Amino acid sequence: MNNGNAPLLEMRNIKKDFFGNQVLTDINLTVHEGEVVGLVGENGAGKSTLMRILFGADMIRETGGYGGEVLLNGQKVQFNSPFDAIEAGIGMVHQEFSLIPGFSTTENILLNREPVKKNLVSEVFGDRMNTLNRTMMDERAANAIEMMGVKVDRKMIISDMPVGHKQFTEIARELSKEQLKLLILDEPTAVLTEKEADALLESIRGMAKRGIAIIFITHRLQEIMAVCDKVVVMRDGYVVSEEASSNTSTAIITRQMVGRDVDQPASAASSDAEEKKDAPVILSVKRLWVDMPGETVRDVSLDVREGEILGIGGLAGQGKLGIPNGIMGLYPAGGTVVFEGKEIPLNSPRSCLDASFAFVSEDRRGVGLLLDESLEWNIAFPAMQIQNRFLKNYLGGLVKWRDEKAIKEVTDKYISELAIRCTSSKQKAKELSGGNQQKVCLAKAFALNPRMLFVSEPTRGIDVGAKALVLEALRRFNRENGVTVVIVSSELEELRSSCDRIAIVSGGRVAGVLPASSSVEELGELMLSQVI
Amino acid sequence: MNEKTMRKAKFGAFLSRASVPMMFIIICALCIPIAGLSPNYLVNEIVTRMGRNSFLILSLLIPIMAGMGLNFGMTLGAMAGEIGLILVSDWQIVGIPGMVLAMIISVPISILLGLFCGKILNMAKGREMITSYIISYFINGVYQLVVLYLMGSVIPIKHGSIKLPRGYGIRNTVSLLNMRQHLDNLIPLNIKGVKVPVATFIVIAVLCLVIVWFRRTKLGQDMRAVGQDMEVARDAGINVERTRIISIIISTVLAGIGMVIYLQNMGNIATYSAHSQIGMFCIAALLVGGASVDKASIGNVFLGVILFHLMFIVAPRAGAYITGDSMIGEYFRVFVSYAVITIALVMYETNKRRVKSMEGERLRLDQEKEGKDE
Numbered sequence: 001m002n003n004g005n006a007p008l009l010e011m012r013n014i015k016k017d018f019f020g021n022q023v024l025t026d027i028n029l030t031v032h033e034g035e036v037v038g039l040v041g042e043n044g045a046g047k048s049t050l051m052r053i054l055f056g057a058d059m060i061r062e063t064g065g066y067g068g069e070v071l072l073n074g075q076k077v078q079f080n081s082p083f084d085a086i087e088a089g090i091g092m093v094h095q096e097f098s099l100i101p102g103f104s105t106t107e108n109i110l111l112n113r114e115p116v117k118k119n120l121v122s123e124v125f126g127d128r129m130n131t132l133n134r135t136m137m138d139e140r141a142a143n144a145i146e147m148m149g150v151k152v153d154r155k156m157i158i159s160d161m162p163v164g165h166k167q168f169t170e171i172a173r174e175l176s177k178e179q180l181k182l183l184i185l186d187e188p189t190a191v192l193t194e195k196e197a198d199a200l201l202e203s204i205r206g207m208a209k210r211g212i213a214i215i216f217i218t219h220r221l222q223e224i225m226a227v228c229d230k231v232v233v234m235r236d237g238y239v240v241s242e243e244a245s246s247n248t249s250t251a252i253i254t255r256q257m258v259g260r261d262v263d264q265p266a267s268a269a270s271s272d273a274e275e276k277k278d279a280p281v282i283l284s285v286k287r288l289w290v291d292m293p294g295e296t297v298r299d300v301s302l303d304v305r306e307g308e309i310l311g312i313g314g315l316a317g318q319g320k321l322g323i324p325n326g327i328m329g330l331y332p333a334g335g336t337v338v339f340e341g342k343e344i345p346l347n348s349p350r351s352c353l354d355a356s357f358a359f360v361s362e363d364r365r366g367v368g369l370l371l372d373e374s375l376e377w378n379i380a381f382p383a384m385q386i387q388n389r390f391l392k393n394y395l396g397g398l399v400k401w402r403d404e405k406a407i408k409e410v411t412d413k414y415i416s417e418l419a420i421r422c423t424s425s426k427q428k429a430k431e432l433s434g435g436n437q438q439k440v441c442l443a444k445a446f447a448l449n450p451r452m453l454f455v456s457e458p459t460r461g462i463d464v465g466a467k468a469l470v471l472e473a474l475r476r477f478n479r480e481n482g483v484t485v486v487i488v489s490s491e492l493e494e495l496r497s498s499c500d501r502i503a504i505v506s507g508g509r510v511a512g513v514l515p516a517s518s519s520v521e522e523l524g525e526l527m528l529s530q531v532i
Numbered sequence: 533m534n535e536k537t538m539r540k541a542k543f544g545a546f547l548s549r550a551s552v553p554m555m556f557i558i559i560c561a562l563c564i565p566i567a568g569l570s571p572n573y574l575v576n577e578i579v580t581r582m583g584r585n586s587f588l589i590l591s592l593l594i595p596i597m598a599g600m601g602l603n604f605g606m607t608l609g610a611m612a613g614e615i616g617l618i619l620v621s622d623w624q625i626v627g628i629p630g631m632v633l634a635m636i637i638s639v640p641i642s643i644l645l646g647l648f649c650g651k652i653l654n655m656a657k658g659r660e661m662i663t664s665y666i667i668s669y670f671i672n673g674v675y676q677l678v679v680l681y682l683m684g685s686v687i688p689i690k691h692g693s694i695k696l697p698r699g700y701g702i703r704n705t706v707s708l709l710n711m712r713q714h715l716d717n718l719i720p721l722n723i724k725g726v727k728v729p730v731a732t733f734i735v736i737a738v739l740c741l742v743i744v745w746f747r748r749t750k751l752g753q754d755m756r757a758v759g760q761d762m763e764v765a766r767d768a769g770i771n772v773e774r775t776r777i778i779s780i781i782i783s784t785v786l787a788g789i790g791m792v793i794y795l796q797n798m799g800n801i802a803t804y805s806a807h808s809q810i811g812m813f814c815i816a817a818l819l820v821g822g823a824s825v826d827k828a829s830i831g832n833v834f835l836g837v838i839l840f841h842l843m844f845i846v847a848p849r850a851g852a853y854i855t856g857d858s859m860i861g862e863y864f865r866v867f868v869s870y871a872v873i874t875i876a877l878v879m880y881e882t883n884k885r886r887v888k889s890m891e892g893e894r895l896r897l898d899q900e901k902e903g904k905d906e
Contacts, residue, residue, distance in 0.1 A: 083769055098767050100760045111757060112768040116750050128751040289896060298898070332889065334896050 006074030008033045008213050009054075009182055015067035016049055016060070023049050024237045027068070031182065034211045036204060038224035038245065041234035042257055042315070042490075047217055050234070051184055055092050056085040089181035091174030093188055095317075097166050101159040105152055106141035109173045115140065144176035147210070149203040164196035171200075175207070182213045189218055201227045219315055219528055221250040233257055258492060258524040282306040282484050283452060288335035290319070290326030297322035298508035300335075304452075304486060309478050311495035311516065312488040314505035314527055320488050321362055323505070324454035328352050328359045330367070339452065353386045358450035360441045362457035362488075364434070368441040371430035375422060378429050378440055379414060380407040383447045414443035418473050435466030442473060453477070456488045471498045492523055506530040544886075552875060553822045556839040560846060567849035574845065575726050581841040582834070583716060583732040584797040589814045589833045590739050591786035596828045597752070598779035599759030600660045602815045602873075605649045605780045607668035609787025610807040611675045612641035616788070617795055618679070618706055618803070622689050626710040628718065631792055638788035645671060646784035650777030657762070661825075661877075668811060679803060702803050712799035732793060739786070740830050755779055759826070809866075816840060816869035819876040826880070843868065 007030045014027040024046045031037050041047050052059060053066050056079025060066055069076050072088055079085040082092075099108050107114075114137055116130035141154050145168075152168050161169070167188055174183055185204075189197040197220075204214055204227050216228060224231055225245055233241040233256040241248075241256050283304040290297035297319040304310050314320040326333035329349040337344045345351050352359075361367040370378050383389045390407050391400045411425040418439040422432060429440060438458060445453055455474060459467040475498055478485045489495055495502050496516050503513045504523055507530035514522060564574070588606065595603040616634035625633055649667055656663040683689050684700030694706045716729035746752045757765040758775045766772050791810070795801055818828055820843075821836025844865055851860035 082767070098764045100757050100764055102760045103757065107753070112754070112765075112770050114750060114753060122749075128749065128754070130750050131745070131748050132750060132753055134748075 006071070007031060008035075008073060010071040010074075011050075011054065011068065012071065013068035014050065014053060014070075016046075016053060018063055022237060024053075024066075027234075027237075027239055029232060029239070031213045031215065033181070033213055034208050035230065036208050036214045036216060036228045038228035038231045039215055039217045039234065040219070040221065040224060040231065040253060040257060045234040045257075046237040047234055048186070051092065051186065051215070051217070054079075054085070055090060055184065056080060056082050058082075086177065087179070089177075089179040090184065091177060091180045091182070092184040093167070093170045093174060093186060095186050097170060099158045099166055099169060102157060104155050104157055105145075105161075105165075105169050105172075106137050106154045108158060108169050109141045109144055109176050110137050111173070113177070140176055141172070144172040147175045147207070148172050149206045150199045164192045167192060167196075168200070171203070175212075180212060182215070183207065184215045184217070186217045187219065188216075189220055189223060197223065221253050221528060224253070225250060254524050254528065255521060258520045258527075279305040279307055282340060284338045285323075285327065286336045286338070288323065288326060288333060288337070290322040290331050290333040292319075292322040292325050292331040295319050295322035295325070296508050297326055297333075297505075300505070300508075300510050302503060302510055302513075304484055306484055307478070307482050308500040309475070309485045309487060309498060311499035311502040312486060312505060313490070313492055313495050313502055313523065314511075316490060318505050318527075319508035320490075320505040321456060322508070324359060324456050324486065324488055325361075328357065328454065330359075330361075350386075353382075353448075356448070356451040358382075358445040358448045358453050360438075360445050360453070360455045360458060362460060364437050364441055365430075368444075369429045369437060372428060374426045374428060375415070375420070375432075375440060376407050376411045376425045379411050379443045379447050382444055383449075386448065410447060411443075414439075414446065418443055419469060433462075435462035435470075438462055438466065438470055439473070442470065446477060449481075450483060453483050453485045454488070455485065458487060458489065459491065459494060467494070474498065492520060492527075496520070496523075549822055549824065551879075552820060552872065553835060553839060556820050556843060560839060560842045563843070563846040563850040566853055567846040568853070569846065569849060572725050574842070577845050578838055578842060579726055579728055580716075580797070581844075582837050583729040583736070584794050585814070585817065585837050585841070586736045586833060587739060587793050588787060588790035588810065589818055589837060590736070590743065590830070591783050591790050592814060592818055593743060593828055593830070593833070594746070594755070594786075595660075595779050595783045596823070596826065597747070597759055598755040598776055599762070599826065600653060600776060600779060601825045602661050602818070602876075603780065603783060604661070604664040604668045604811040604815075605646065605653070605783055606787035606790075606814065607807055607811040608645040608649055608671050609638070609642045609784035609789075610791040610810050611671065612638040612645060612784065613788040613791030614795070614801055614803070614806060615641060615675075615678070617708065617711075617792060617801055618683070618694065618702060619687075621706055621708060621711070622691050622694060624691070627714045630711050631715060631796055634792050635789045638792065639785055642784040642788040643781055646781035647777060649784065650780035653780065654773045654776055665811075672808065675807075676804065704803055706801040706803055708795060708799050708801060711796050713797055715793060715796055729797075732797075735793065743830065751775070751778065812869055812873070813840075816872045819872050824876060824880055824883075 009029070009031040011027060011029040014024055015022075016024040027046070027050060029037075029050070039047050054070060058081065061080065071077065077088060079088070100111065103111070115133040116127070117133045118130055122129035138154060145152050145154065148168060148171055150168050152165050152172065156165070158166060158169065171185070171188070174180055189200060192200060201223060204216065208214060216224070218224060228245045231241075231243055231245050231248055231253060232239055233253055235257060281303045285300060285302045288297060288300045294317055300319075300323060302323075312320045312323060322331065325331050326346070327337055329347050329352055333346045335346070337346060339355055339357075342355070344355050365371060370381065373381075380390045384391060384402070388400075390403045390410070392403045393400055408425055414420065415422065415425060420432075420436050420439045420443070422436065429437060432440065442455075442458070445455075458470050458474065462470070471494065474485060474487065477483055487495065487499060499516045501513055502516055502518070502523060504511045504526040506527055509530060511526040511529045514526070588610070591606050591609065592603060595601070595605065613634065616637035619637055620630045620634040649664060652667060653660050653663055678687075680701045683702050684695050689695050689700075689702070694703055695701070696703055713729075715735070716732050718731035721728045721730045747756070754765070754770050754775050757768070757770060758772050762772050791807070794810075795806065817836040817840040818832055819836070820840045821832035821834070823829070823832040823836070847864045847868075848860070851857070851864055
């Protein structure tokens with residue numbers, strides 16, 4: 001039912017902003033029947049948002065909808081929920097599995113679409129009392145699995161399966177929907193072994209032959225080259241290139257993905273990076289593993305020199321966030337961490353804090369702030385709790401009272417230093433904007449007078465002005481107090497401009513440590529080198 | 533290496549599941565000789581109690597399947613059953629017809645209470661057990677209002693034998709003499725001195741079949757899905773809230789019917805206390821049978837009834853024999869019920885944590901293996 005010669009899917013001039021923050025600008029995308037389109041771009045380039053628009057995610061509507069139009073077979077469509085999108089023949093396999101752990105493959109493939117048999121009770125009480133037709137379920141599941149072309153045990157329980165099979169189960173579920181015309185695969189190979197990934201690529205080719213169009217999102221460029229007809233590269237909410245895959249190469253794509261202002265002079269800090277080269281190692285991490293869901297760290301060894309700013313970069317989900325969270329004891333971890341010659345026990349946040357580490361978490365609202373308390377409390381609380389500061393002792397230390405005056409003083413100092421925009425130091429933390437909340441988190445860490453500061457995603461979700469201020473504050477803190485700083489960030493540019501050295505994490509391991517003056521291409525290559 | 537640890541973990545999981553029933557088998561095995569009861573008496577008692585309690589305990593299964601845990605919502609159904617029986621005994625409808633009518637009266641009340649309970653539990657996801665426990669206290673208050681003040685003044689009650697002398701309200705005990713064990717004795721069977729309530733067992737067997745069949749329906753499948761992962765079920769288009777409410781309603785309706793069966797065996801209603809501990813004892817029995825907060829089968833129900841009540845019978849005698857005080861048995865009963873529930877809840881949490889730490893263990897092993905390879 002191809003409407004003339006119209007392509008299967010056409011997205012025209014798609015625009016999307018989140019509260020004034022433009023994330024997609026004039027995106028055009030066409031997909032033909034049976035075509036495999038590779039969609040690549042750094043984290044935050046807008047891939048996921050674009051796919052959410054296409055799939056009718058609630059989150060898009062809740063944040064004010066989108067601009068531009070989506071056409072299916074030449075007809076304008078507007079999906080109000082994922083169910084509308086599924087109805088129209090779009091299937092999506094998300095990064096997170098959406099499977100019932102105690103169900104078999106078959107049951108999961110046909111979840112809520114089970115073929116049923118009518119019976120006497122269902123005549124009275126309605127369709128939900130129909131009994132399941134197990135034979136038919138088996139048949140349909142077998143068909144879907146066959147269509148995929150990968151062998152999966154139909155009777156196996158999901159929780160007993162290796163991750164690869166779970167992924168295949170998800171794909172089979174989409175394939176079992178008869179109306180399926182377009183399948184979106186969001187980093188499907190991320191969890192697969194090499195062999196499984198090959199099998200998946202093979203099955204993508206098979207599906208395309210059957211006329212199903214596929215949008216394939218991945219960070220593994222060689223897979224794109226192997227299987228896609230067309231490659232679309234996104235960066236900062238724009239489509240920067242759209243080429244037949246035969247006309248491009250992984251090197252070109254890498255450059256297109258990361259390569260903004262390639263010749264920009266590197267960091268301001270790098271000028272004195274040379275002298276820090278000989279600085280003694282202050283923190284030595286050996287064979288660290290961290291079990292942080294979605295950010296697993298495997299066998300990381302890393303040295304941090306005294307007084308430097310070390311950047312840790314990498315794509316989302318590759319484990320860079322797991323490193324500080326593991327060292328600080330927020331997630332189960334193993335290995336050894338030695339600070340100034342003393343071993344710091346893992347899985348014990350208190351001993352890290354006692355060793356004068358401080359951590360600014362990426363989870364501002366959850367871990368970082370006491371949302372319902374005043375700024376004064378937020379900033380002074382850890383110092384009070386851990387170092388007994390801002391306290392007045394009475395009766396020889398038996399009774400401790402808060403030193404309100406000192407607390408106010410230190411809070412006001414940071415408010416002016418970091419330009420925190422607030423009505424007073426008594427304002428509640430939850431009333432501040434994201435950028436200002438981030439500054440409060442920094443102030444809180446600064447107030448601890450740490451020797452070692454971990455900062456995780458310091459600029460996530462805050463505007464450009466605040467970003468510059470936050471980074472500047474970190475650099476100043478490092479320079480003036482001689483504090484060693486580790487910044488974890490997904491934004492390479494940010495790391496290049498503020499760090500001395502950059503460690504790139506890929507596949508849970510350190511792929512390499514380069515000076516901050518290295519080119520974006522070099523760093524980008526490392527980022528993609530061991531992606532899992 | 534890895535496989536070995538996995539197998540070890542699986543064996544450990546089995547052990548922890550079987551540990552509670554094992555413990556009870558040991559307690560019973562120790563108490564039986566001390567109590568010195570005749571085998572004939574023991575078997576008779578067990579059979580009677582199986583007939584009395586199984587239906588009620590079976591009513592717990594469906595909410596567990598829907599992921600709502602051990603649910604005190606059944607207490608609400610029990611109250612509905614009692615109201616049905618009180619009305620029926622006032623109307624002087626006797627025997628089996630009286631029981632059936634009492635069940636019919638209880639059903640709409642159970643549905644209403646189940647709907648109310650389900651709606652509230654949907655607001656307290658993940659804390660169903662404690663929430664339903666408190667709801668049962670709240671509804672107990674409403675029940676007392678109805679039975680103590682409204683019956684006789686608003687709801688017509690004619691017979692003086694069940695009314696309080698002041699003219700309204702129901703007496704502390706309502707006799708069900710003309711209904712007593714009518715179901716149990718409907719089909720008389722006596723094997724070597726053991727009285728078997730055949731008709732009651734048939735009703736229970738039918739309910740078991742219905743539950744087995746129900747698991748194979750679309751609704752049953754949906755409930756299992758909701759029970760395991762609400763978010764995934766919602767994404768697949770299942771109406772999670774509605775499914776959960778239905779599971780509670782089924783539970784309260786079954787409990788209402790179960791209570792009528794329970795009370796016809798007892799032969800009287802303790803108007804203000806019959807329902808108060810029934811939830812606790814049913815849940816304890818189910819747990820003794822090896823069920824957990826998220827998993828329970830029909831087998832658990834029967835094993836639980838046998839072990840729990842065997843202990844009920846022998847422990848007081850054994851206690852009396854050892855200490856010379858018969859009160860010790862009653863004390864022991866309540867103590868053990870609470871202890872079993874506590875143990876089951878703690879084990880549920882530790883199991884969850886163990887699964888988590890296994891993930892970390894796996895990572896460490898992987899790394900060690902790699903280290904050796906290099």
